[in-house]
Amino acid sequence: METASNNQITEEEKDILQEVMNISFGKASADLTDVINAYVVLSVPDVTLLKAEKLPDYIRDDIKDYNSISIIEQNFWGKFKGICFLIFPSRSGRKLVAMLGEGDDSFEQSDTMAVLEKETLIEVGNILIGACVGKVAELLSEVVTYSPPRVIFEDSPKKNISKDIFEPESMAIIMKTIFSFEGQDINGFLFLVTSQESFGWLKVALHRFMERYE
Numbered sequence: 001m002e003t004a005s006n007n008q009i010t011e012e013e014k015d016i017l018q019e020v021m022n023i024s025f026g027k028a029s030a031d032l033t034d035v036i037n038a039y040v041v042l043s044v045p046d047v048t049l050l051k052a053e054k055l056p057d058y059i060r061d062d063i064k065d066y067n068s069i070s071i072i073e074q075n076f077w078g079k080f081k082g083i084c085f086l087i088f089p090s091r092s093g094r095k096l097v098a099m100l101g102e103g104d105d106s107f108e109q110s111d112t113m114a115v116l117e118k119e120t121l122i123e124v125g126n127i128l129i130g131a132c133v134g135k136v137a138e139l140l141s142e143v144v145t146y147s148p149p150r151v152i153f154e155d156s157p158k159k160n161i162s163k164d165i166f167e168p169e170s171m172a173i174i175m176k177t178i179f180s181f182e183g184q185d186i187n188g189f190l191f192l193v194t195s196q197e198s199f200g201w202l203k204v205a206l207h208r209f210m211e212r213y214e
Contacts, residue, residue: 016206021045024135039182052172072125074149079201080142082194084129093117125149140205170196
């Protein structure tokens with residue numbers, strides 16, 4: 001069996017994490033359909049290991065085609081610890097308001113629409129992030145708690161992700177999926193990022209997960 005220090009994740013462990021993500025996101029997608037009343041399609045997750053200082057550039061490269069964006073940012077805590085970024089292209093919040101039936105055309109140019117948009121993004125973010133992170137934690141026999149989410153409306157995607165999220169020289173695991181709402185012109189990215197602090201626990205949890213199927 002391939003081994004590494006607690007500061008590294010082996011290719012074998014990365015493959016196991018990929019499988020955990022596939023199972024978790026499949027279950028999360030089914031659960032979300034009941035809550036949002038619209039089928040959420042989650043792509044096969046991509047798992048990447050890189051230095052934390054490269055995280056902003058990694059995310060910016062994926063969203064480079066968006067002229068402006070809305071970000072829902074939320075931390076999660078426990079042995080499985082990190083941060084999620086749910087990123088929509090601009091005006092997706094208004095489409096979500098309409099999809100969920102929370103407003104009408106009279107709100108289009110009003111402060112009320114801005115409030116509804118922010119509240120709707122937070123609600124959808126709570127559901128998406130909670131389902132995906134929660135399912136991963138559940139499969140790895142862990143419980144997580146969440147900080148309140150915050151919404152950022154950003155005209156320039158190039159400036160949106162701080163380099164100070166984790167220690168620059170530390171490693172981070174980025175679990176990325178592209179999501180869309182079936183039948184709706186609404187899509188975006190979910191980045192689930194966990195820092196080197198969780199690596200020791202994660203390595204043990206991943207191998208315990210595999211032992212259940214051996």
